[in-house]
Amino acid sequence: MEKDPNNILDEVTQGEYKYGFYTDIEMETAPRGLSEDTIRFISAKKNEPEWLLEFRLNAYRKWLGMTEPTWAHLHHPPINYQDIIYYAAPKKKKELASLDEVDPELIETFNKLGISLEEQKRLTGVAVDAVIDSVSVKTTFSETLEKQGIIFCSFSEAVQKVPELVKQYMGTVVPSDDNYFAALNSAVFSDGSFCYIPKGVRCPIELSTYFRINAANTGQFERTLIIGDEGSYVSYMEGCTAPMRDENQLHAAIVEIIALKDAEVKYSTVQNWYPGNKQGEGGIYNFVTKRGICKGNNSKISWTQVETGSAITWKYPSVVLMGDHSVGEFYSVAVTNNYQQADTGSKMIHLGKNTKSTIISKGISAGYSNNSYRGLVKMTKRAENARNFSQCDSLLLGDRCGAHTFPYIKTENKTSIVEHEATTSKISDDQLFYCNQRGIGTESAIGLIVNGYAREVLKQLPMEFAVEAQKLLSISLEGSVG
Amino acid sequence: MLSIKNLRVSIEGKEILKGINLEVRPGEVHAIMGPNGTGKSTLASVIAGRDIFEVEEGEIIFNGKNLLEMPVEDRASEGIFLSFQYPVEIPGVSITNFMRTAVNEQRKYHGLDPMPANEFLAKMEEKKRMLDIHAKLANRSVNEGFSGGEKKKNEIFQLAMLEPTLAILDETDSGLDIDALKVVANGVNKLRRPDNAFLVITHYQRLLEYIVPDIVHVLFDGRIVRSGGKELAMELEEKGYEWIRSEA
Ligand SMILES: Nc1ncnc2c1ncn2[C@@H]1O[C@H](COP(=O)(O)OP(=O)(O)OP(=O)(O)O)[C@@H](O)[C@H]1O
Ligand SMILES: [Mg+2]
Numbered sequence: 001m002e003k004d005p006n007n008i009l010d011e012v013t014q015g016e017y018k019y020g021f022y023t024d025i026e027m028e029t030a031p032r033g034l035s036e037d038t039i040r041f042i043s044a045k046k047n048e049p050e051w052l053l054e055f056r057l058n059a060y061r062k063w064l065g066m067t068e069p070t071w072a073h074l075h076h077p078p079i080n081y082q083d084i085i086y087y088a089a090p091k092k093k094k095e096l097a098s099l100d101e102v103d104p105e106l107i108e109t110f111n112k113l114g115i116s117l118e119e120q121k122r123l124t125g126v127a128v129d130a131v132i133d134s135v136s137v138k139t140t141f142s143e144t145l146e147k148q149g150i151i152f153c154s155f156s157e158a159v160q161k162v163p164e165l166v167k168q169y170m171g172t173v174v175p176s177d178d179n180y181f182a183a184l185n186s187a188v189f190s191d192g193s194f195c196y197i198p199k200g201v202r203c204p205i206e207l208s209t210y211f212r213i214n215a216a217n218t219g220q221f222e223r224t225l226i227i228g229d230e231g232s233y234v235s236y237m238e239g240c241t242a243p244m245r246d247e248n249q250l251h252a253a254i255v256e257i258i259a260l261k262d263a264e265v266k267y268s269t270v271q272n273w274y275p276g277n278k279q280g281e282g283g284i285y286n287f288v289t290k291r292g293i294c295k296g297n298n299s300k301i302s303w304t305q306v307e308t309g310s311a312i313t314w315k316y317p318s319v320v321l322m323g324d325h326s327v328g329e330f331y332s333v334a335v336t337n338n339y340q341q342a343d344t345g346s347k348m349i350h351l352g353k354n355t356k357s358t359i360i361s362k363g364i365s366a367g368y369s370n371n372s373y374r375g376l377v378k379m380t381k382r383a384e385n386a387r388n389f390s391q392c393d394s395l396l397l398g399d400r401c402g403a404h405t406f407p408y409i410k411t412e413n414k415t416s417i418v419e420h421e422a423t424t425s426k427i428s429d430d431q432l433f434y435c436n437q438r439g440i441g442t443e444s445a446i447g448l449i450v451n452g453y454a455r456e457v458l459k460q461l462p463m464e465f466a467v468e469a470q471k472l473l474s475i476s477l478e479g480s481v482g
Numbered sequence: 483m484l485s486i487k488n489l490r491v492s493i494e495g496k497e498i499l500k501g502i503n504l505e506v507r508p509g510e511v512h513a514i515m516g517p518n519g520t521g522k523s524t525l526a527s528v529i530a531g532r533d534i535f536e537v538e539e540g541e542i543i544f545n546g547k548n549l550l551e552m553p554v555e556d557r558a559s560e561g562i563f564l565s566f567q568y569p570v571e572i573p574g575v576s577i578t579n580f581m582r583t584a585v586n587e588q589r590k591y592h593g594l595d596p597m598p599a600n601e602f603l604a605k606m607e608e609k610k611r612m613l614d615i616h617a618k619l620a621n622r623s624v625n626e627g628f629s630g631g632e633k634k635k636n637e638i639f640q641l642a643m644l645e646p647t648l649a650i651l652d653e654t655d656s657g658l659d660i661d662a663l664k665v666v667a668n669g670v671n672k673l674r675r676p677d678n679a680f681l682v683i684t685h686y687q688r689l690l691e692y693i694v695p696d697i698v699h700v701l702f703d704g705r706i707v708r709s710g711g712k713e714l715a716m717e718l719e720e721k722g723y724e725w726i727r728s729e730a
Contacts, residue, residue, distance in 0.1 A: 431572055433530075433554065434566065434570040434572070435584075436553070436555045436558065437530050437531075437554055437555075437562075438587075438644065439555050439559045439584050439587045439644070440555060440584050440587050441553075441587060442555075444583060448572070448580070449572060452572055452573055452575035452623065454574070455574035
């Protein structure tokens with residue numbers, strides 16, 4: 001009568017990846033492999049100015065002299081960088097004036113994901129910049145935004161439209177030689193999003209972008225740049241799901257955020273790249289560099305992330321708190337299941353006086369997965385009276401998964417305060433029995449308990465995103481109970 | 483409605499229930515009394531389906547269905563409700579969300595669509611009023627940081643929301659102050675119908691003054707050693723268990 005708790009959890013956590021499908025859109029691709037020629041090809045395709053080509057080549061040359069980082073608690077076979085196609089784009093037909101002109105198959109894809117542009121547009125009032133395989137297909141609401149002087153477009157478009165802004169800020173938060181993957185991205189980045197909020201403007205709507213990997217063997221190298229000018233406010237959302245593929249796909253994005261004096265930038269993301277199958281085959285390698293700088297006094301940058309996907313996640317959204325009284329926040333839920341591996345966390349670098357940072361990290365591990373929190377809190381000499389509070393909790397489902405916490409704290413002055421709390425817990429049989437006794441099946445019970453556990457983070461998400469995230473958390477741990 | 487025959491249950495090789503026989507008919511209230519550690523909660527858990535207990539022998543039939551072959555959640559949807567002696571905390575899950583999930587999962591079991599949101603909220607309001615529960619409590623996480631009495635009240639609130647056919651109250655009175663005890667007892671009495679039944683586990687005669695039982699059973703060392711009318715509870719209160727012990 002007694003069941004092995006591991007078996008029960010297996011049954012419950014073996015949900016198939018629900019977004020596994022593949023859209024066939026005509027591709028225009030770069031030749032396989034990486035060389036200066038590849039980079040020139042990409043740059044030419046995008047009709048880029050000379051300085052940007054130089055930026056790319058410079059990054060490439062630095063990358064050649066670097067080696068892949070090995071310090072993370074992650075394991076994967078060596079990546080063959082010559083076996084990757086670095087550029088793929090749906091063939092440009094003509095400028096699109098309305099949704100009717102968008103490739104029906106593309107609309108279909110969005111419908112399957114439950115994020116149809118029409119729905120988004122009509123119901124939620126969200127401007128969607130949908131990126132499929134590197135090239136922006138459609139930007140909505142751009143007119144509304146334009147009136148306020150807000151620039152929200154694809155990165156490539158920004159290079160054409162506002163090259164000075166791009167040139168001024170790009171690479172200032174994440175230098176092109178910051179790390180191995182950042183250097184790679186800087187050399188070959190294909191597209192991404194650009195957002196500029198002018199002085200004193202509060203962006204009236206949530207800005208949202210959906211990314212999606214959609215071609216075999218195509219590394220994805222998005223690049224996002226968000227600039228909040230003095231006294232501005234913006235809430236930016238990015239979410240993604242990827243179709244089921246057998247081969248590993250490399251994803252090495254860069255996100256840079258700049259908040260000037262009194263500006264606030266809120267960045268939310270739900271990440272659901274294909275995690276691989278139950279045996280740990282396939283799945284996306286997600287090696288991302290995300291960093292923001294609170295450049296001016298009283299500025300604020302807040303990262304919220306819900307991570308359920310990818311075979312491997314390597315990601316540490318960080319904030320450099322340069323302006324006095326500036327605030328940095330990091331709220332994270334990371335779910336790993338089966339053979340997924342995640343090494344994620346945050347860095348808060350306090351440079352200014354009276355700066356404040358908060359880190360709330362909730363790791364949830366199931367199956368044979370490994371989930372690590374890695375964080376750095378640095379209080380420099382000048383950061384008088386700076387404060388940090390970190391809370392890192394791990395929830396284990398079953399006893400074959402792992403949770404690890406690596407907090408690094410460096411304090412160079414006597415007036416700053418760093419607080420760190422960490423807990424590890426399990427879903428208890430008593431909790432499951434209690435839910436079951438109310439008629440709630442084990443699968444739903446786990447979804448309910450996990451969502452409750454992550455509530456502190458989920459409530460940071462914009463409403464429409466939170467609902468999606470809650471579903472995703474349940475789905476990623478779901479399966480048929482036998 | 484509930485028929486238990488020769489139920490023998492053990493845990494970790496130790497026999498706890500040593501042949502229980504019990505018949506509960508619709509409309510009845512049964513009380514189960516007995517010293518600490520004699521197996522009252524074990525009996526409640528086994529009816530509800532807790533799988534850490536080994537059923538060695540016997541059967542439990544509920545409305546013609548063999549409960550022992552059913553998973554816990556199906557038993558619940560069939561109409562079994564257990565008010566826990568020690569309610570469990572579920573951090574971050576609001577009572578509203580918890581109840582909505584429970585109500586709708588039970589409806590799904592019976593092939594019904596989810597309850598419309600306004601109907602559900604109206605029902606929540608009605609039951610909260612009936613049990614004198616603060617509006618704020620429903621927004622708090624299930625049992626997290628609740629006082630002992632609040633936890634027990636919350637159990638009865640859930641009972642009221644789920645409207646089971648057989649409700650088992652495991653020491654619901656312990657931890658309640660006198661006023662709360664009356665509120666809870668009144669609530670239970672309002673929920674009584676000709677087609678449902680209650681199994682009330684308690685140490686104290688006081689609760690039974692409010693929720694008047696049809697039959698009182700004394701559970702002693704894994705066996706029901708005596709059954710009688712409500713006066714049996716009075717007798718126990720007067721004489722204590724030594725009286726039973728000397729007879730057993
Ligand atoms: N999970 C368990 N593991 C081991 N022994 C258990 C477990 N649960 C109950 N028991 C044992 O079974 C016996 C009966 O316990 P039970 O909780 O049913 O008693 P009870 O009659 O409800 O007592 P009380 O009046 O104190 O609530 C006790 O000896 C107890 O120690
Ligand atoms: Mg008990």
